[in-house]
Amino acid sequence: MNAKATPALASPGRAALYLRVSTGRQAEHDLSIPDQRRQLQAYCQAKGIAIVAEFVEPGASATDDRRPEFQRMMDAGAQKPAPFNFIIVHSFSRFSSSSNSTSGGWRSGDRRRV
Numbered sequence: 001m002n003a004k005a006t007p008a009l010a011s012p013g014r015a016a017l018y019l020r021v022s023t024g025r026q027a028e029h030d031l032s033i034p035d036q037r038r039q040l041q042a043y044c045q046a047k048g049i050a051i052v053a054e055f056v057e058p059g060a061s062a063t064d065d066r067r068p069e070f071q072r073m074m075d076a077g078a079q080k081p082a083p084f085n086f087i088i089v090h091s092f093s094r095f096s097s098s099s100n101s102t103s104g105g106w107r108s109g110d111r112r113r114v
Contacts, residue, residue: 013085015044016053016073020089023059033058036090044088052084 019036033056044051055073076083 012048013050014052014083015049015086015088016055016077016084017041017044017051018055018057018070018073018087018089020057020067020069021059031090039090040088049086049088 017037017040019033019040021031021033021036037054041051043049053073053076055069057067057069073087077087
């Protein structure tokens with residue numbers, strides 16, 4: 001009998017969490033930084049994804065991508081070798097509140113291989 005070797009399952013990857021609130025009201029309610037962190041950690045644990053970085057932007061508007069932690073995250077993702085394969089957010093609104101900025105952020109990430 002010639003049994004084929006079963007390839008090892010690939011690791012799900014390494015993730016950076018991006019946590020952001022834009023208002024004090026959000027920070028006090030269901031989109032608080034601790035709530036986002038808890039939900040994202042549970043998601044990653046369920047999927048077997050290792051969290052290797054966390055970028056927190058408290059009280060930052062997402063009308064454009066000129067946010068210090070956002071830029072730091074994108075720069076980190078552009079390093080060779082990249083420290084993470086994924087950026088995980090609670091919702092796309094945490095990444096950007098503008099569809100133009102969001103697509104620009106994704107394009108920027110594509111250029112940087114994030």
